[in-house]
Amino acid sequence: MSRNIMILPGDGIGPEIVREACRVLEAVNDSFDLKLNFVDELIGGASIDVYGEPLTDAAVERARECDAILLGAVGGPKWDTIDRAIRPERGLLKIRSSLELYANLRPALLYPQLVDASSLKPEVVSGLDILIVRELTGGIYFGEPRGIRTLENGEREGYNTYKYSESEIERIGRTAFEMARKRNKKVCSVDKANVLEATILWREVMDRLAPEYPDVALSHMYVDNAAMQLVRAPKQFDVLVTGNMFGDILSDAAAMLTGSIGMLPSASLNKHGRGMYEPCHGSAPDIAGQGIANPLATILSASMMLRYSLGETAAADAIETAVGEVLDQGLRTADIYTSGTEKVGTVQMGDAVLAAL
Amino acid sequence: MSRNIMILPGDGIGPEIVREACRVLEAVNDSFDLKLNFVDELIGGASIDVYGEPLTDAAVERARECDAILLGAVGGPKWDTIDRAIRPERGLLKIRSSLELYANLRPALLYPQLVDASSLKPEVVSGLDILIVRELTGGIYFGEPRGIRTLENGEREGYNTYKYSESEIERIGRTAFEMARKRNKKVCSVDKANVLEATILWREVMDRLAPEYPDVALSHMYVDNAAMQLVRAPKQFDVLVTGNMFGDILSDAAAMLTGSIGMLPSASLNKHGRGMYEPCHGSAPDIAGQGIANPLATILSASMMLRYSLGETAAADAIETAVGEVLDQGLRTADIYTSGTEKVGTVQMGDAVLAAL
Ligand SMILES: CC(C)[C@H](C(=O)O)[C@@H](O)C(=O)O
Numbered sequence: 005m006s007r008n009i010m011i012l013p014g015d016g017i018g019p020e021i022v023r024e025a026c027r028v029l030e031a032v033n034d035s036f037d038l039k040l041n042f043v044d045e046l047i048g049g050a051s052i053d054v055y056g057e058p059l060t061d062a063a064v065e066r067a068r069e070c071d072a073i074l075l076g077a078v079g080g081p082k083w084d085t086i087d088r089a090i091r092p093e094r095g096l097l098k099i100r101s102s103l104e105l106y107a108n109l110r111p112a113l114l115y116p117q118l119v120d121a122s123s124l125k126p127e128v129v130s131g132l133d134i135l136i137v138r139e140l141t142g143g144i145y146f147g148e149p150r151g152i153r154t155l156e157n158g159e160r161e162g163y164n165t166y167k168y169s170e171s172e173i174e175r176i177g178r179t180a181f182e183m184a185r186k187r188n189k190k191v192c193s194v195d196k197a198n199v200l201e202a203t204i205l206w207r208e209v210m211d212r213l214a215p216e217y218p219d220v221a222l223s224h225m226y227v228d229n230a231a232m233q234l235v236r237a238p239k240q241f242d243v244l245v246t247g248n249m250f251g252d253i254l255s256d257a258a259a260m261l262t263g264s265i266g267m268l269p270s271a272s273l274n275k276h277g278r279g280m281y282e283p284c285h286g287s288a289p290d291i292a293g294q295g296i297a298n299p300l301a302t303i304l305s306a307s308m309m310l311r312y313s314l315g316e317t318a319a320a321d322a323i324e325t326a327v328g329e330v331l332d333q334g335l336r337t338a339d340i341y342t343s344g345t346e347k348v349g350t351v352q353m354g355d356a357v358l359a360a361l
Numbered sequence: 362m363s364r365n366i367m368i369l370p371g372d373g374i375g376p377e378i379v380r381e382a383c384r385v386l387e388a389v390n391d392s393f394d395l396k397l398n399f400v401d402e403l404i405g406g407a408s409i410d411v412y413g414e415p416l417t418d419a420a421v422e423r424a425r426e427c428d429a430i431l432l433g434a435v436g437g438p439k440w441d442t443i444d445r446a447i448r449p450e451r452g453l454l455k456i457r458s459s460l461e462l463y464a465n466l467r468p469a470l471l472y473p474q475l476v477d478a479s480s481l482k483p484e485v486v487s488g489l490d491i492l493i494v495r496e497l498t499g500g501i502y503f504g505e506p507r508g509i510r511t512l513e514n515g516e517r518e519g520y521n522t523y524k525y526s527e528s529e530i531e532r533i534g535r536t537a538f539e540m541a542r543k544r545n546k547k548v549c550s551v552d553k554a555n556v557l558e559a560t561i562l563w564r565e566v567m568d569r570l571a572p573e574y575p576d577v578a579l580s581h582m583y584v585d586n587a588a589m590q591l592v593r594a595p596k597q598f599d600v601l602v603t604g605n606m607f608g609d610i611l612s613d614a615a616a617m618l619t620g621s622i623g624m625l626p627s628a629s630l631n632k633h634g635r636g637m638y639e640p641c642h643g644s645a646p647d648i649a650g651q652g653i654a655n656p657l658a659t660i661l662s663a664s665m666m667l668r669y670s671l672g673e674t675a676a677a678d679a680i681e682t683a684v685g686e687v688l689d690q691g692l693r694t695a696d697i698y699t700s701g702t703e704k705v706g707t708v709q710m711g712d713a714v715l716a717a718l
C-alpha cells in the first residue's frame with residue numbers, strides 16, 4: 005500500500021528548503037520502507053506565473069487524493085502588485101479551506117542548544133514547549149459578508165465578519181483537549197469575551213467540553229493578556245487554543261520567543277487527521293536563492309507529517325534525533341548562528357541531517 | 362479660568378493609585394497655580410454597586426463638561442458573573458465611545474533604571490521608546506451587526522463586524538503622523554491587508570495621507586509580523602498605528618516588553634485633544650487593598666493629562682522629573698522590584714514623588 009505525498013515548494017526559499025526535506029524523506033522512505041510516492045504541484049507565485057492563479061482547482065483535486073502535503077512557503081515582492089484576490093497567499097487560504105484543514109498545530113519549542121538565539125532571558129524561555137492550536141478555516145478569515153462598499157455619505161468602508169458556530173468551536177476545542185492529554189494536560193483558551201460576542205460563544209463551548217476531559221485543566225484568558233503573558237512568562241502555558249486571527253498573531257509571537265522560527269514546523273489537519281505540513285516561517289524572498297535558508301523547520305515538518313498523518317513514529321523519531329544531533333555538532337544556518345558555532349548553508353545542513361540519520 | 366478634572370477611581374487598585382495621583386495633582390495645582398477643580402464620579406463595578414450599571418448617562422454628561430478625565434481601572438471577580446452587557450468593562454467602552462475618544466496613545470517606554478525588570482535581554486530593550494496609536498472607538502469593538510443567533514440547522518453562531526470607514530482611518534492616521542513628527546518621524550501602520558478587506562482600505566488611506574507628511578516615513582506591516590518583530594527587535598519601531606483590536610493586543614505586548622507595565626500611562630483623546638488618561642495596567646483585584654500597587658503609571662497619566670489636554674508643560678515636566686528621581690533613589694513597588702533596590706508601598710511611593718516635586 006503506497007502513500008501519496010504532495011510536494012508544494014512554493015516561492016522564495018520554499019524550493020530550497022523543500023528540496024532538503026525531500027532528500028530526508030527519501031532517505032527514511034528507503035530505510036523504513038515507507039512506500040511514499042511524491043507528487044509535485046505548484047502553489048503561490050509559482051502557480052500564478054504558470055496558470056495565472058495561486059492554486060488551480062486541479063491541484064486541489066489532486067491534493068484531495070494525497071495522504072499528506074508538504075508545503076514550503078508562498079509569496080514575494082514579484083506578486084505584490086497584482087490584484088489581491090489572486091495573490092500567492094490566496095493559494096494557501098484556498099487549500100486550507102477546500103481541504104477543511106481546520107486544526108492548525110503550531111509548536112513553539114525551544115531547542116536547548118539554541119537558547120542564546122532568543123531575545124528573551126534564558127531563564128524565561130529555557131525548556132519552553134507550548135503548542136498553539138489555531139482554528140484555521142473559520143473566523144474572520146472566511147466570514148461573509150466582506151468587502152469594501154460606498155456609504156450613503158459617499159465615503160468608503162471596509163468590512164469583514166468574524167463568526168464561529170458551535171460545531172466549528174467544538175471540533176477545534178476537542179483537538180486542543182486531545183493534544184493536551186498527550187502533553188501537560190493544560191488548555192488555555194484565548195478569547196475576547198469581554199468585548200466580542202463571537203468569543204462569548206467560544207468560551208461557552210470550551211466550558212461545555214471541559215467535563216468530557218476531566219484529566220485536562222481548562223483556563224480562559226483574554227487575548228491582550230495572553231500576548232502579555234507570552235512575553236512575561238511563556239512557560240506557564242501548555243496548549244493554547246484560539247480562533248484564526250488571534251492564533252495567527254499569538255503563534256507568531258510564541259514562535260519568535262524561541263528566537264529560532266527557522267526551526268519550527270506546523271501541521272494543518274482535517275477531521276481524519278490528514279493534512280498539510282509546513283514551516284512556521286515565510287518565504288523570505290530577501291535570502292531566496294542564496295543557499296543560506298534554514299531547512300530544519302521543513303525537515304521537522306516532514307517528520308511531523310510522518311507522525312501525525314502517516315503513523316510512522318519510528319521514522320519521525322529518527323528524523324528528530326538526527327536534527328538534535330546536527331545541533332549538538334554545532335552546525336547552524338545564519339538565522340540561528342551565535343558565536344562559537346559553525347555557520348553552514350542550506351544544503352550542508354541537509355547533508356548533515358542525512359549523515360546523522 | 363478654572364479647569365474641571367473628572368476623577369474616576371474605578372475598582373480594584375484603582376482607588377489606591379488614583380489617590381496618590383490626586384495628591385500629586387494637588388501639589389502641582391498649588392505650586393504652578395493651575396486652577397484645577399476635581400469632580401469625583403463612579404465607573405465600573407463601583408458604579409454597578411450603586412446604580413446597577415457601569416457608567417450612568419449622568420456621569421457621561423458631567424464628563425462632557427470636564428476638561429479632562431483621570432481614570433484608575435475597572436473590573437474584578439465580584440462582577441464576573443453578572444450579565445456581560447453591564448459588566449465593569451462596558452463602562453469603559455461607553456465613555457470611550459460617548460466622548461469619541463478615538464485616539465488611544467500608549468507609550469511603551471523603558472526606564473533605564475528598570476531595564477532588569479524586563480523578560481527580554483537588556484540589549485534588546487534598553488532605550489526602548491515606542492508609541493502605539495490605537496484606534497479606540499471603531500473596528501470590531503463597536504461594529505454592527507453583532508450577537509449570537511441560531512442558525513437554520515439549530516446550532517448557534519456568534520458574530521461580530523469589523524469595519525472602518527475612510528474618515529475613521531484618516532483621523533487616527535493623522536494622529537499617528539503628527540505624533541511621529543514630534544518623535545523619530547517613522548510611522549509603521551499595522552494591518553492584515555493580505556486577508557481582511559477592512560484593512561485593505563486602512564492601508565490605502567494611510568498611503569494616501571503619507572504625501573501630506575513628507576518628513577515622516579510610513580511603512581506597513583502585517584499584524585502577525587508586528588507581533589514577532591516586537592519580540593525580536595522592538596527598537597526598530599517609533600510610532601505604530603493600528604485598529605482597535607490589533608492595538609489592544611500589540612499595545613499590551615509592547616508594554617510588557619518593558620517589564621514594568623506598572624509604569625506606563627495612556628491617553629485617549631477626542632478631536633479637540635480633550636481626553637481620558639489612565640494607566641495601561643488593569644485593576645489587579647488580587648492585590649487590591651494591600652497598599653502595594655504601583656501608583657506611578659497613574660501619576661504619569663496625570664502628567665500626560667497636563668501635557669496633552671491642559672497645555673501645562675512645566676507641571677508635566679516637574680512630575681516626570683520627580684518620578685525619575687524616585688527611581689534613581691532606588692525606590693520600587695513590588696511589581697518592579699529587583700534585588701538591591703528598596704521595596705516600598707503605594708503611599709510611600711506617592712510620598713516620595715511629592716517630596717521630589
Ligand atoms: C500568509 C497568511 C495568509 C497566513 C495567515 O494569516 O494565516 C500566514 O500568516 C500564516 O500564519 O500562515
Ligand SMILES: CC(C)[C@H](C(=O)O)[C@@H](O)C(=O)O
Nearest residue numbers: 198199228450451453454609
Ligand atoms: C477592558 C477592555 C474592554 C479593554 C479593551 O479591550 O480595550 C482593555 O483591555 C484595554 O485595552 O483598555
